[in-house]
Amino acid sequence: MSKWYDRAPLLGAAVGAVLLWAIARVVEPELSIVLVPGVIVVGAAVGTLVGWLATTAVRKQTRVEVGIQSIVTAALSAVAAAEIGWVFYRLLIRHVDWPSAKQRIPFPQLDVVSGDPLQAGGVAIQRSAVFTVAALIVCAALLWFFINRTKIGRGMQAVSQDPDTARLMGINVDRIIVVAFALGAVLAAVAGVAQGLQNNLIDYRMGFLAGLKAFTAAVLGGIGNIQGAVLGGLVLGVVETLATQYVPGQFGGGSWKDVWAFVILILVLVFRPQGLLGARVVDRA
Template identity: 70%
Template structure:
């Protein structure tokens, strides 16, 4: 028997928070660009914090407004009012959209955009015993250590983190145990977005500029590091990333001939991934899972 909660109208309950959050963040960014076209460190900080706060609030409000009820009843009057309001909103939105297109200095997707520089992080490189260490690399390693420790503590030592593990294993059973699966999913998306933002800032500081393709290969490397260390193991992903970096550096430095050099470092990284998947599919630090009948 089909429940009333399976009505097609309720599908927007899953999409509402994401659409509201994205719309709020984009609107806040447009307002900042209209007020000040110059990009500074303070500008980026205000954009990140303000966009996250406003987007989260709008996403929560959208989720509350689109929350499914026990019974969904739609009358002809409701449909007519919704159609009229949607038409008027679409028309006004198109007018505002054309004004924003003409007034806002939109970044070009084909050009590299300079990333804001911070003297403490992107200043002159440090010399330690004849070894040159970039400050951005120190920032990246520090962010890695802090984020990995906090993430491990959150997943293994907090009630919400343990609920996240339960949902990842069996969402239906977790729901029967009283875990709010919808809230867990929202927290997981938010946590992933925060970690991705930190990774993006680290890569922007190292490259000194950003472009629309900069995250593609980095995402493949992140997936490779997670599989290499063990899916579901926080410190395994850290070890996998470090092993992957060492392999690329050694392949670039010590493999002679046409199969060496910087052009082949990505090839050797994925070769190691294939070998790990063949001989140890659970990863370097992953535990073997035994299925019992």
Template identity: 45%
Template structure:
């Protein structure tokens, strides 16, 4: 254990943790929204995130954008990748809901069947995507990570003491926070958002009041998928890689973030994601980078043991504007 390494670089480690945690928080929104409305852990959400990362790579490839691109191309490629990733991930999330979950809802299937179906959907999407990539692109698109050349060049914006704040870190943290604030305002202030909260609180009463439950559920999957797509863009900007099973570990960590903050609570997803990212980076500094994933699982177990409702613990149905 090397606590001196943590103390000496505390500011930099905290900033790195916030950057990583912002990505976890965006993915966690999909878990927390679906659980808040359906009481379902959508394990296929990790593959929704994966689709977003590959969409970003596809957009960069088609546009020919890389680190040598001029600023107008950088802005255009980034915005195009953002929209495309959000749309692609939202479409996959909606397809999963329509094909896998909706028939089960119509048959009033028990929760265990939904859980098994979610795990099955996750595995099916991973294998289908992996085989499709191998057929069209060949062996390099197997289990090895694939480079995603981000057009955004990393440079220092500000230096405070020994802490170097880069443009990529600012972009990721501010982008994630703005997306989550926009989603929170939408759910708590808009007419459609009131429908989401009504179904989350009491679906039968909401139906009697004229709320279309199917439409609300579709909206929840679309919004959660779009957030995962945005997270896919931010992930590729920060780490420059993807692979067909990239969503597995990220999905578990995002689920941990949702549980840590209080699954079913939108603001809890933000808090949980940021805290988990910081804890991971601190653990890597004290022990080694090999402990980053282990730390996330330890946090999940501890939260479930001592505070299963999470830090905030308020459900989506009880959220107030």
């Protein structure tokens, strides 16, 4: 298995070439067609020099000798790829009508989960709230089943506890990590749809406070506990609603609901650090 220092000459060549190209673009973003070949040639030369210096520095440790031709190829390929990528980037920016990053965009309205609220005994229930609760139940049930009843889910638990031992037991740790990230992306997409339906408008800041509250709910229920995360989210929502409606004076109202949510988090961390449903773990020497 090759080590990092076996690839140091090629990495040094690529990094050196791209750094020189980046400096040239910072000085002159609109390089002419005449100067572009010069930047590529000089960048390749500088990258080759950096790669050769890296070869000299790690020569005593390397088991694979990297030739000067490979170093030149790596430097030239890196600077050429940077220039081609820059050209496509400029074309993409200029010829595509991108929306403003600060613009609030209306969220698409769906017939079933948006529209007039439902009436139940004189109480109006928003369709988006029904969708959110239904998505919570379905996602929580499927996630629990996946984690506790499937081979990949049990492997995920093993990797979270001890990745080295899990690797020795034959578990593909890299694949488990990829599955975990993919699963998180799917759940985040469902949460984004729910919040978009709830707010009707989307912008670049809409997920910041929601992410903080999601972390608060996870800590409140107990990290690593699916039922705890659900309970923590429900408790957090109820506390915010009650604080908005029933806390008198200047500490009540909608402007203080986020403050009360984090007050609950602080109290839980002080008196029950493992969360509402988390198990106390004792480290033994």
